[in-house]
Amino acid sequence: MVVEEIVLLNAEDEAVGTAPKAASHHRDTPYHLAFSCYLADTEGRILITQRALGKRTFPGVWTGSCCGHPGPREGLRDAVLRRLHDELGITDDTLAAASLAPVLPGFQYRAVADDGTVEHERCPVVRAVVPSGGAVRPNPQEVEAAEWWTxxxxxxxxxxxxxxxxxxLQLAELAPLGPPLDWPDAGTAALPPALAW
Known part of the structure; x- marks a missing residue:
């Protein structure tokens, strides 16, 4: 069995090591690298998902399209495409046509779940635009529900x-940018030093 690893960061967002993902999320979760993705279609709708009820952290909450952790030496673009495929079942053909852009490259947050589990992440936010009408086949271990919302x-x-x-927290920064198809590409300069595009 492959053990998924997260990239640990220092205060300057430089990589300082790795750790097993499952064993690292607890009441004293170390600061680490992650990402969030908002999948938009060409009509401007966003795929909103409910996290699977069996997830260890924040089960059942409604959130953006997908999120994940770039692996060691994995670029942000590759990590996003991997999770869109693994979590949402987006086909390779659709992913090949997707347009990806960092929209909040500097986003970071710390949050505590009801059970005391902490998330503490440098979490660049990416928008991916795909043609309308593409099939979504959520992985039930990851996603309880997925719906296209205005x-x-x-x-x-x-x-x-x-x-x-x-x-x-992300919507507080995204709302002033207007609807999803109007979000500007923020470029890659503000991505953390530990993460290539």
Whole structure:
């Protein structure tokens, strides 16, 4: 069995080592590298997901399209495409046509779940645009539900307690940018030193 590893960071967002993902999320979770992705279609809708009820951290919360942890020496673009495939079942053909852009490259947060588990991540936010009508086949171990929502529905979710804490923080920064297809490409200069595009 392959053990998924996370990249540990120092205060300057430089890689200082790795650790097993499952064993690292607890009440004193170390600061580490992650990402969030908002999957938009060409009509401007966003795929909103509910985390699987069996997830160890933040089960059942509603959040963006997918999130994950870049592996050691894995670029952000490759990590996003890997998770879109593994978590949401997006086909290789659709991924090949996807347009990816960092929209909040400097995002980071710390959040505590009801059971005391901490997330503490440098978490660049990426928008991926795919053609409308593409099939989504969520992995039930990762995703309880997945629905295409209008931007107005996404904004409404940010004010509700069933949304994830990182979603609420991200939407506070994304809302002033306008609807998803208007979000500017923020470029790669502000990505953490530990993470290539």
């Amino acid at each position: 931007w107005e529905q996404c904004l409404d979710l940010a004010g509700r307690p069933e949304s994830s804490p990182w979603y609420r």
